[in-house]
Amino acid sequence: MGRILSIDYGKRRTGLAVTDPSRIIANGLCTIETPQLTKFLADYFQRETVDMVIIGMPTQPNGAPSENAQRVLSFVRQFKNQFPQIPITEYDERFTSVLAHQTMLQSGISRMARRDKALVDEISATIILQSYMESRQYKQQIP
Numbered sequence: 001m002g003r004i005l006s007i008d009y010g011k012r013r014t015g016l017a018v019t020d021p022s023r024i025i026a027n028g029l030c031t032i033e034t035p036q037l038t039k040f041l042a043d044y045f046q047r048e049t050v051d052m053v054i055i056g057m058p059t060q061p062n063g064a065p066s067e068n069a070q071r072v073l074s075f076v077r078q079f080k081n082q083f084p085q086i087p088i089t090e091y092d093e094r095f096t097s098v099l100a101h102q103t104m105l106q107s108g109i110s111r112m113a114r115r116d117k118a119l120v121d122e123i124s125a126t127i128i129l130q131s132y133m134e135s136r137q138y139k140q141q142i143p
Contacts, residue, residue: 014121055079
């Protein structure tokens with residue numbers, strides 16, 4: 001069984017998270033400068049078996065696409081062309097940055113570390129992936 005990788009795509013930086021091979025736990029992988037993302041993914045896919053990619057779809061609180069949605073959709077098209085063997089699924093990422101900041105506060109991370117936007121992006125990708133995995137478990141439990 002391959003891993004599931006999640007992407008919190010941003011204009012400058014992109015946070016990445018990945019499951020363990022058994023798909024039990026979501027862990028932050030890294031934050032990468034967005035222009036290097038495709039090369040990073042190509043290298044990662046050669047080293048690791050990834051069966052699926054989840055990408056956070058930015059939406060406003062009312063459900064309308066946010067200003068970053070077009071960039072994400074453009075990346076999704078590019079991803080499908082470059083990696084057609086790996087399915088990519090869009091997943092609502094509303095409030096993940098807020099949740100990432102709350103997680104950082106609750107974990108006791110220092111004020112200076114909380115200003116690290118790269119860490120926020122990585123935690124956001126982890127939250128997206130964990131939320132996706134929990135939603136799949138919930139759907140499987142419904143009779």
